[in-house]
Amino acid sequence: MEFLKQNEEKWQKRWENAKIFEANPDPSKKKFFITFPYPYMNGPLHVGHTFTASRVDAYARFKRMQGYNVLFPWAWHWTGQPLAGASERVAKDDKEFINVLKEVDGVPEEEIKKFADPLYMATYYTNEGRDSVKRAGFSVDWRREFNTIMPTYQKFIEWQYESLKEKGYVSKGTHPVVWCPKCQSPTGDHDRQVGEGVTPEEYTLIKFKLDNETYLPAATFRPETIYGVTNIWINPDATYVEAQVDNEKWVISEKAAEKLKEQGRVVSTKRTFRGRELVGKTFENPITKDRFLILPGWFVDSTQATGVVYSVPAHAPYDWLALKDLQEKPETLREFGIDPKAVKKIKPISLIKVEDFGDFPAIELVEQMKIKDQHDPKAEEATKLLYKKEFHGGILKENCMQYAGKMVSEVKDILIRDFRKQRTADSMYDLPQSVICRCLTPCIVKVLQDQWFLTYTDPEWKEKTKEALGKMAIYPETATQWFLTVIDWLKEWACARTTGFGTPLPWGKGWIIETLSDSTVYMAFYTINKHIRQYNIKPEALTKEVLNYIFCEKGNANKIASKTGLNGEILDAMRKEFAYWYPVDLRVSAKELVPNHLTFFIFHHVALFPERQWPKAIGVNGMLMIEGKQMHKSKGNFVTMKNAIEEYGADATRCALLLAAEGMDDPDWRSENVKDMQNKLESFYKFAKDIIKNAKDKENGHLEKWLMSILQHRISEVTENLEQMKTRTALEIALFETWNDFRWYIRRKGEKESETLKEALKTWLKLLAPFAPHVCEELWSEIQEKTFISTAEWPKPSKKQVDIYAEEQENLIKEVIEDTLNVLKATKITPKKIFYYTAAPWKWIVYCNVLEKSKSREVKLNEIMKELAANEDLKKHLKEVAGFASKMVKEVGKIPEKRRENIPTMKTLNEEEVIKDAKDFLMQRFNAQISVYSEEDAKRYDPKNKASVSMPYRPAIYIE
C-alpha cells in the first residue's frame, strides 16, 4: 500500500522540523548515549547495517519514551585502503568492478566516472547513506555528523594518539606481513588472487653446526624434538648457498637467503651450490653435541623455510619413511659416498611419551595405517595426527634434560625461549601456502621495520580492560566469555600503515593511523562536533590543550581560550557537553567486531578516560544472511538499505529484520517474510483504524477488565525484553501477542465498538512505536493526539488494572473450549447440545487448599487431609474428599506457578455464571446449544451422570 510509504516520509519530515531527535544537555533529565559504529563508505549501506541500526534505533526510541534524554549520533568512516583501492579500479576502467557499482550499488553511469576520485566516491556514498538512514526513520541527531578525514576529526585522533603515547600504550617494533614485492605493500586478504586466510608462520631454526664457524639452520615447528635427531635431510637437487647472515655463516637454500633479506636480516651470499654437496657430511647437535650424517631427502621442499630439515624418525612419520627407504637402498647411498652400514645403524631416538603408543609412535602409525612410502598421502595425515596427539598429550622423556617430565604443550614456548637465549636457535617467517597478489605476483613475508604498535600485550592494560568489561552489561550475556578470551588473546597491534586515507601519525612521518585504530573513542567527538560545526571552529583551534581541557579537565579555560582564540564560553560548553553525555551507555554491532573493534573500544576507553567515563554496555548481534546465504556483492545477493526501504517501506523492513533474530543468532533476510510483514503492518493499520473509528461504547465489563489486565502483562514483557536488547522477543510480543489479545477480546465481545479497545490501542501503539514508528505515529495522530508518539511516555504496568478474576474467567472459557474440542475429536460427534456441569463448592475448597500447599514444597496428602477433615463445610463430603484431593494434587502440577498463586486468592470462581455469560460465544464456537448446571443442581439434565467428575476449571461435559 503506497499510503504507508508516503506516510513514512511525512513523519520523517515532521520529526525533522520539530527537531525531536536533536539532543542537548539537560541536567534535569537522565541521559542515554547510544551509538552505532560508523559504517565504512566504500559502498552503499546494506540490510546488514539496517539490522543493527534498527536495534539501536528501537532501543533509542524506547529509552526516549522512557523519559531519557537520548543521543543517537551518526558518522562515516573514510579511513583506510579499500576506498582508495576501489576508486583505483574505476580509474583503471575495471569493467567487472564498474558493473558491480552499476548493478548492485545502483550508481548512475555519469557518476561512476567521477569515482576515479576516491573522495568523490566517499562523498557520493555518504550522501546516499544519509538519505537511506533518514528514510529508515532512525532517530539521529544529525548536527553531530562527520567523516573521518575531516581536519577537525583528525585533530581529535592526533590528541588520542599523543595521549596514548604519553601513557605508554604505543611502542615501536617489527612486524611480519604478507607482502607483494611488486605493489610494495602488505597484501591483505581482499587483495589476493590466491591464498585467502594465509598468514605468516614463525619457524624455529635449530642451528646445527657444520663446522666451527658454519651453521646449518634447520626449520621446525617442533623444536622439542631436537633430543631425537638422527640425521638431517637435504634435497640433493636443490640449490643451496653459503651466506653471511648478520654475523654468522649459514648454509641454507637459495630461496631462504632471499627471504631472510626481507626479514630484517643482513644477508650476503658467498657461494651457490647443489644440495648433493652437503650430503654425506656430518653435523653436530648443538644441545647434545652428538654428530650425525646429512642424508639425501628428495621430499625436502627447498622453497619452504630454510630448505634444511632435521630428522626425528621416532616421532615423525615422514622421517621414518625416508630413513627406511634409504636403508633399503644401499646403492643410492653409495652414489653419495655414504657407507650404507652407517645408515643401517641409525636407530630412531624416542623422546616423547604419549598415550596409546609405545616408544616409536611414528613407526607404529606407519604400520597401523599401512603407509607405503613418503609419497603416500596418508603420510601427511599421520603427521598431523601425531603432531596433535603429542602436542596435547605428550610428555618429554628422561633424555630431554631439564625439560624431562613436562607436557609438550606447556614446555614448547619455554624451550624456544631458552634455545634462543643460548643462541642455538633462531627463527624465520614463511607462508604455509602460496599467496598470490591481485597483480599476479607471488607474495613473500616481509618484516616491517619501525612499525608502531598499540601494546595490547600490556598485562596491566589487559587487567584494566577486563575490569571495565566486568562492570559492563553485555547483551547477550553469552558474549562476555568471548570478550574475555579476546582480551587475553590480543597481541600487539600494528596501528599505522603507509597507504590509504587517515590521520597521519603525529610523530611518525609517512605513517597513517590505521582504520581499526582510529575508531575507538570517537564517540567523544560527537559530543563536541555540534559546537565545532555550529561555530565553525577551525581545526587549528583544536589543540592538545583544548582537547585536554574538554576531555580531561586539564588546564585553565581562560588561558587556553586566549591562547587559541577560542571563545571561552564555547570551550566551556564543549566541556560540559562532553561531561554530560559521556560515558557511552550502549554500543551495538554485529559479532564480527567483537575480536577487534568492540574490544579495542574498551581498551582505549580505559586507557584514556577515568572509570566514570568507561562504556556502560555493549550489544552484539548476528550477521545478516540473505535467503539463507551470506551476503556478497559477487554472489549477486546484495540488498541495499535504500532498495529494501523503497520496496517494502521502512517499518516493514525494520520489523522484518528485528523479527528475524536476536542474541548472536544470524538473522535471515527473506523477501517473502518482508513482503509478509508489509501486509501485516497494513492490516494492523486497518485493524487499528477500525477501532479508532468505531469506539463509542463505554463499558467496563469483565472483558474490558480482562483486556486491560492482560495489557499490563504485555507492557512488562515488552519493557523487560527491550531492556535486555531482546528486540525480537519484544517485537514479537508487542506485535503478535498483543494483537491476539485484541482479537480474543473482539471475538468474545462479538463487536469492536468499545472505548476500552481504543484506550488499549493507545498503549499498544506505544509498545510498537520503537519498532514501527511511522505507522504508529500516523495512528497516534488519528486518535487525535497532538503530540508525537515518538516522545510520548512509555507505558508503565499498572497493578491496579491487573484483574485476576477477569483473567481467570477467560482462562476457564479457554479450558472449557479445549476440553470440549478434545471430547469432540475423540468421539467424532457433531454436537447438537452441549451440557456443562460445574464443580461443587466443596471441590473448590479442596482445590484451593491443594494449590496453596503446592506453592512451597511437595504436597503431602495426609497433611492436607488432616486440615480438610477439620473443615465444617466439607463434613458432608468427607468420603469423596480423599479421592478428590489426591486427584487434585496431580492436576495442580499442570498449572503455571503464577496462576497457582492467583487462584486461591479468589477463593472461588463462579463457574456457572461465567460459562452462562459466554453461552452465545460457545454456541457460535461449537454450533450447538449450550446448557450449564451446577454439579449439585438437583434439576440438572444429566442422563449419563457425568456431573460428578467435574473439577474446578474442568466442568463435566456431556454432549449429544
Next chain:
RNA sequence: GCGGGGGUUGCCAAGCAUGGCCAAAGGCGUAGGCCUGAGGCGCCUAUCCCAUAGGGGUUCGUGGGUUCAAAUCCCACCCCCCGCACCA
C-alpha cells in the same frame, strides 16, 4: 587447529541458566470454512501418531549416563555458522 555461538515438531524460531506447568509460545507454510463478482487482504478452525468422552503413545543433532522425572543436568561423538589481525 584455536576461540565463540548454535543444532527443537514442514520452514523460521521460543524454551533450555532455576529439571516436573512441554506435544513444546509466536510467525510462516499447508488444509478446511467464512468474506469477495473472482482474486489479494482479512477473519475463524485444524496441522506428531492413536483414541466414540476430556485419555494414551513417540518426539527436541547422535549415543550413553544421573534422576521418581530431562528439550532442559553430566560425558562422548557428529554437523552448521562466526572470528583468527594490519584488514574493513
